Amino acid sequence: MSRKQFRVTGMSCEHCAASITEEVSQVPGVSQVDVDVKAGSVSVGGTDLDDALLRAAIVEAGYEVTESVAA
Known part of the structure; x- marks a missing residue:
C-alpha cells in the first residue's frame, strides 16, 4: 500500500473531516483516509493513488490543498 499526504486549509471541525473522508474515499484505489483537522493534513492510503484525483x-469537498507532503 502506498501513502500520500496533503496539507489542507479551511478545515475547522469533525464535519470538515467527514466531508473530506467521504469525497476522497470515492477515488479509485483509496482504502484509508486519515484527516487531522488540528494539523491541517490529510493522509491517504491505497494502491495506484492518483495525486490529481485526490487533490480534486x-x-x-470545499477545501484547498496547499502542498503535497512526502508520506
Whole structure:
C-alpha cells in the first residue's frame, strides 16, 4: 500500500473531516483516509493513488490543498 499526504486549509471541525473522508474515499484505489483537522493534513492510503484525483476530491469537498507532503 502506498501513502500520500496533503496539507489542507479551511478545515475547522469533525464535519470538515467527514466531508473530506467521504469525497476522497470515492477515488479509485483509496482504502484509508486519515484527516487531522488540528494539523491541517490529510493522509491517504491505497494502491495506484492518483495525486490529481485526490487533490480534486479534496477541492470538491470545499477545501484547498496547499502542498503535497512526502508520506
